[in-house]
Amino acid sequence: MTNKLRTPAVAAALALAATGLLPATAAQATPREHRQTRDCAGLTVSEGWYGDNKARLDRLMADHCRTKGDKPVAVFDWDNTVIKNDVGDATFYWLLRNDRIRTPRHGDWSTTSRYLTPEAATALGEACPAGVRTLPTATDTDCADQLLSVYGNGTTTGGKKAFDGYDHRRIEPQYAWLAQLLHGWTTRQVRSFAAAARAENLAAPQGATQQVGSSKVTGWVRYYDQQRDLIRALKASGFDVWIVSASPEPVVDVWARGVGVEADRALGIRNTTEHGRLTSHLKGCGGVRDGEDRMITYIDGKRCWINQEIFGVRGPAAERVQPADRRQVFAAGDSDTDISFLRDATGLRLVLNRNKNELMCRAYDNGDGRWLVNPMFIEPKKRKTAAYPCATTGYTAPDGTAAPVRRTDGSIVPDQQDTVY
Template identity: 70%
Template sequence: MNFKRRAIAAAAVTAVAGAGLLTVQATAEATQPARSQPKDCPSLTLSKGWYGENRARLQQMIDAYGRCGDGGHKGTHRSTYKGTHGSKPVAVFDWDNTVIKNDVGDATMFWLLRNSKIRTPRNADWHTTSRYLTDPAAEALAKACPASRTTLPTGRDTDCADEIASVYGEGTTTGGDAAFAGFDHRRMEPQYAWLAQLTRGWSTQQIKGFAAAARKENLAAPVGTEQRVGTGKFTGWVRYYDQQRDLIRTLKKAGFDVYVVSASPEPVAEVWAKSAGVDARHTIGIRNTTAHGKLTAHLKGCGAVRDGDDSMITYIDGKRCWINQEIYGVRGAAAEQVRPAGKRQVFAAGDSDTDISFLRDATALRLVLNRNKNELMCRAYDNGDRRWLVNPMFIEPKGRLTKPYPCATTGYTERDGEAGPVRRADGSVIPDQQDTVHGP
C-alpha cells in the first residue's frame, strides 16, 4: 500500500467511539509510513468512471479490512443464510441501477407481458394480488383483463397490458386513480411487490427461466433501445457496470462476504447476480411463499412480520431487516433494529432512497451512485462522518441538479407517505444540499 493510500485512510477511517468505524489503531497507522503490501493483495483494476478519490478510498478500505489488513475482524458475521458459515467482513450491494444500469424487475415484467405469462388472479379477484390494491385499480384491471383459463393474453390484448403496466410502473390506473394505498412507506413499495405477487402459479425455476430470457434480450439490445408493451414504449436494454463487477471481484478476493439485497423478486435477482460473481446463496430479494411447489401471491416475512402478512419487503427499513435476519441470523423484532457496530456490514452500495437504511448501517464506507434521489443525496452530501462516497452513474450519468436538494423541508418520506425534513441521528435537520458530483 503506498503512502497516498495511507494518507487517504486518515480521512476515510477516522475513529469515532461507538460509531462503528475503524479502531483508533487503524487511524494511528494511517499517520505512519506506509508498509508494503504483498503482491498478491487484491487491487481494483479499473480506474475509468470513478470520481475523485473514490477508487483510492475503496482500495484503502479493502486493504484495511481484507485479508491483507489489520481490520478484517470488524463487521464480520457468522451467516445462517443459504449455507455460508465463515466469519468475514460483509459488503452489501443493492442491485438495480447500482450494479447494473436500468432495472431487472422492469425487464422481467415487460417480458411477462409481451409473452402472456401472467395468470388470471385467484377467483378472478385482483384484490388477491395485493392487500394494498385499491378498489378502482381492481375494477380497472378486471375490466381490462377478462378472466382466462390459463394466462392473460397480454401479448396481443393491449388494453390488459396497458392497465397492468400502468399499475406496476406508475402506481395508478390508466384512468389516473391511485392503485395502492394503506402501506408503510418505509417498509413496503407495493408496485415492486406486485411483480413478485403476479408470478403466482409458476415454480421458482420457471420464473428463473423467464428472467433468463428477459436478461438475454436486454443485454443483446443496443443501449437506448425501447420495447413496445401494449401500446406503450419502455426501456428495453440493461448493462452491467464493469466498475462494480471489478469492485465485487476484488472484495471477494480480499476475503469479504459479498451480498446483493434487491427489491426485485429473488429468483430474478439470482439470475442476474450470478454474472457479477454473486451466487444464489448471497442474493436476497423479495421472496414468495410457496404451495405445492408453486409460488403464491403472498410474501415471506421478516422480523416480527409473519409470512403472508405481505407488509414488508426488501425496501428501506425492510432491507435492514432482511440483512440482519438472513446474513446475521437475527430473529424476531430485533432484526428490525440497528445492530451494534461490530455486527453490521462494513461496506454498502446503493443508488436510491430505497437503500437508505442499510447504507447508513455500513460502518466503513457507503458508495452512492447519484440518481438525484432526495433523501439519499441529502445524507450523502451532508456526510457528517466522512464515510459517504458519491459517484456519477457509470453509464449515462445524470447531469447536475440545478436546484438544491430539499433536505430541510420535503426530502424525507414519512411512514404515511407525507414529506418532511431529513434529520441526522441526533435529530438535527440537514440543510438543503447542492448537487456537486454529477455527469457532464
C-alpha cells in the same frame, strides 16, 4: 442463507454502536492486526471513478484484507447500482410480451395485493379477461396497458390511485406486485423467464426500446464494469459479498451470477409457496410473519433482511440497527430505497448519484466522512440545479408525508447542493 454470528467487538465500540447510527469509532476504523496487504486485490478499472473514490475503496480493501476470523461483509443494491436499468422492469415487460401472467384466483384482482385499491381491482377486472389460465397480454393491449400502468405508475390508466394503506418505509406495493403476479409458477420457471429477459436485454443495443401494450419501454440492460470489478476485488480481499434488491429473488439470482455472486448470497422479494408454486403472499422478516405482506427488501425492510439473513438476527430485533460488529463494513446503493442499509455500513458507503432526495441529502451531509458519491457509470445524471430540499421535504415518513431529513441526533440536515455529477 445465514452466516455465523460475528465475534464481539471491543466494549467501547459496542457501547457506542448500541446508541444508534453513530460514526465508526477509531477502534472500528483502524485496521486489525496481522493483516497481509501485499497480496490483496485492488481495482483494475480506473475509468468512471470520481475524485479519490477509487483510492479510498482500494484502501478499505487493503485495511480489511485477509482479516482473521469472520469475513467483513459488503452489501450492494442491484438495480442501477450494479447494473444500468432495472431487472424487475425487464422481467415484467418480458412477462407481458410472452403471456406469462396468470389470471388471479377467482378472477379477483384484490387477491394479488392487500394494498390494491378497489378502483384498481375494478379497472384490472374490466381490462383483462376472466376464465383464462394466463392473460393474453402479448395481443390484448387494454389488459397489458392496465397492468403496465398499475405496476409502473402506481395508478390505473384512468388516473386512479392503485395502492394505498401501507408503510412507505417498509414496502413499495408496486415492486411487491411484480413478485405477487408470479403466483402459480415455480421458482425454476421464474428463473427461466428472468434468463430469457436477461438475454434479450443484454443483446439489445444501448438505448433500445421495446413495445409493451401501446407503450414503448426500456429494452436494454448493462452490467457496470466498475461494479463487477469492485465485487471481484472485494471477494479477492476476503469480503463476503451480498446483493439485496427490491426485485423478486429468483430474478436477482439469475442476474447476480453475472458478477460472480451466487444465489445463496442474493436477497430479494420472497414469495411464500404452496405445493411447490409461488403464491401471491410474501415471506416476512423481523416481527412481520409470512403472509402478512407488510415488509419487503425496501428501505427499512432491507435492513431487516440483511440483519436476519446475513447476521442471523431473529425476531423484531432484526428491524433495529445492530452493534457495529454485526453490520456490513461496505454498502453501495443509488436510491432512497437503500438509505437504511447504507447508513448501517461501518466502513464506506458508495452512492451512485441519481438525484434522489433523501439519499443525496445524507451523502452530501457526510457527517462521518464515510460517504462516497459517484456519477452513474453509464449515462450519468446532469447536475441538479436546485438544492436538495433536505430541511423541508427530503424525507418520506411511514405514512407517505414529506418531512425534513434528520441526523441521528435529531438535528435537521440543511439543504445540499449537487456537486458530484
